[in-house]
Amino acid sequence: MRKFDTKIQYLKYKVLRAVARHAWKGDLLEKLIDIPKEIVPGGTPTMRCCVYKERAILSERVKIAMGGDTSNPNVIEVIDIACDECPASGYSVTDACRGCLAHRCEDVCPKDAITFDDQHKAHIDKQKCINCGRCAQACQYSAIINRKRPCENACKIKAISMAEGGEAKIDNSKCISCGACVYQCPFGAIADKSYILNVIDLIRKSDNNEKYKLYALVAPSIASNFTYAKLGQVITGIEKLGFFHTVEAALGADMVAWAESKELAEKGFLTSSCCPAFVDYIHKSFPKMVPHISHNLSPAATIAKYMKETDPKCKIVFIGPCTAKKMEFKLEHVRPYIDSVITFEELQALFDSRDIDVTTLEESVLDNASYYGRIFARSGGLSDAVNQALKERGIDFEAKPVACDGIEQCKAALLKAQVGKPDGNFIEGMACVGGCIGGAGCLTHEAKNKADVDKYGRQAMEKNIADAISVYNIGKDD
């Protein structure tokens, strides 16, 4: 059964699983240096120039699986020796150039950077070229290509550049930890730090949930992950790992939609606060827009706060698609509520480290949130939910949501809003294309994922936000 999109994810998973296995066994520190050899036992290299380089890179992956470089505050890290230092020459003419007579490339070039040799073949003067790409669009043979590094291409906010040695470098003052580069790098040279060891520790120290109750808070995008099994089996698997109980982060989404609709009506203009990468982007690149960010905590933090209020001793691990969540839970205003964060990728590794085959398990139930809370997992869901909350609360305010699907659309919407010309009055910002279902920590990234989320939404027992959150208001007058 294929569980991952790419072989890179599979490799990362094998490292995580090995680290987790030794951690459960209690011999991680002794066996640490043997893990690369466990994964690449033979003498024939399958990935790099030799097994020694493969093992050297694997040692770096082991380090990241154990929490990574503690001196680097970012959860996204470059593995220098794994970076293939891809060519990054910008627009170049390939040998598909036929030496035609039309010279459309020359005509559209605003910098006169294109010349022709005696075969009439085009050449680009790199000193003059500004990489605008017009020549590539104009060429009828598609003979001009943009040689851009996949990591730089993935990073739409331009936080990745080339270091002096040629390897990728992340500018932490710009990076929003969305993980797009992690998923896109074809050499797996950028990775998200893992906190699986913290989670194993939390499970152990709970003493079978006697000392404290350990809750798993799962993101609604789980609906499009682990599709090889039934969702209820995955929930049983989580409990088999040692969690006391699983709660839907989508219930927090219902609570957020409820509160956000009121805040929107009061303020008249808002940007959403659900996606931690989007919020970080505003702080780092659009500081003037910070006052417009919704004051709500993210859905996960909102429900976690409620859970900690009802049981102050409990511990909560968020399990989701998101690498930026690994940054969010360390923020001062979130730290009291969420104790650790892992991705679906890492959950899969934890299952297999305990030889838990979820497909053989009984199904448990998972049902806390409404349809609207659940569809937060895909682009446009939050906007739908806020509209619904306005309706349910009877607030007379017309929301004009701008659902931004991916950070490029977020940027466009923020640029307009910053100069006072927003396209609407509510900017729903989701850093990943498709929304959370496109997150770097998902097992798969497929077109049908949106349909999976909508289906999961429709299966919720509660059809309205008010009904889903009524439990949250127990004992409160409002």
Next chain:
Amino acid sequence: MMKITVCIGSSCHLKGSRAVVEGLQALIARNNLKDKIELAGTFCLGRCQTGVNVLVDDERFSVSPETVEEFFENTVLPRLG
């Protein structure tokens, strides 16, 4: 002050914990007991088979939307003395 805690975990939720909560809220209001009973929620009491699970202080009871009124009269009210 008596504390009534209703399980709102998935299993009890599906068995009607919302209706139990709403029922208790209405009964507390009708009997003017707001300052004598504190109502709270909790995620899972570890006894999913017997839901909807409700704790009166530390003692556990099984309640359903149909039996909430009976539970209130036979269990809650006598305990208030």
